[in-house]
Amino acid sequence: MAIVSTPSNALAADARTLNTLKLGAGQDSPAAIKETAKQLESLFMRELIKSMRQANNSMKSGMMDSAGGDLGADLLDQQFSVSMSGMPGGLAQMIERQLSRQTVPAKESTQQLPSFAPTVKNLPAAGSNQANFVQKHNETAKAVERATGLPAGYMIGQAGHETGWGRSEIKNTDGSASFNLFGIKAGPGWTGKVASVTTTEYINGEPKKVVAKFRAYSSYEESFKDYARLINESPRYAQAKLQTGSAHAYASGLQRAGYATDPQYAAKLSRAINTTLQLQRAQA
Secondary structure (H helix, E strand, C coil), X not given: CCCCCCCCCCCCCCHHHHHHHHHHHCCCCHHHHHHHHHHHHHHHHHHHHHHHHHHHHCXXXXXXXXXXXXXXXXXXXXXXXXXXXXXXXXXXXXXXXXXXXHCCCCCCCHHHCCCCCCCHHHCCCCCCHHHHHHHHHHHHHHXXXXXHCCCHHHHHHHHHHHHCCCCCCCECCCCCECCCCCCCECCCCCCCEEEEEEEEEEECCEEXXXXXEEEECCCHHHHHHHHHHHHHHCHHXXXXXXXXXXXXXXHHHHHHCCCCCCCCHHHHXXXXXXXXXXXXXXXX
């Protein structure tokens, strides 16, 4: 059975269409898998935009609301979701990879395919820590991207992962901000300010609490610039720097280079980066 083709400007907007896409993904066709992944991301983005719009509307009086206005907003949401889907490094590529690994011959039961379609609860809504963090650092990260070539979304995603999306930033002993968003330690060659804090290191695969010295800065901009300089200039991260076309490949490259001792670092970081990329598109 061939997949029911969906026009590139259309959207998988209901459960029946979504099920059709999942059935089509079971066919051994790269083109069908790619289209399915794009449509699923489009559906996800529409739900995300809808939830953000509802959150925004909840703060309004409602006096200007109308059925016609709701319809227009829904159509606009659909157009935005279509235009934002299928971007490099986005959710569609992750879905495509999962589908490619799990496709089964047509004669086998398609029930083997998992329910991988994202729902709005999987991505932070407007006003969440993640969304606020991305919005707060987006302009600074983009300026550093223009100067260094490192993707802003990758840098913000890593900063978000390292700091718990701003909730666990490294502090100086007096409680003031160190502005260190990337957990970069103060090695022997560091001549700047230092913040000593208790952190978790994985030693022989086991988490241990240790006191370590971290670099401290005068601003978040300095932190982004220092991180970009580290990745671009250190031979240790040369391979990771060449893999910015894929969030997973970049994160795996950093883990192999020993950026962190957490054995699950690559998986956690790639999720944070992809969350950031989706939020950037929603906030654009």
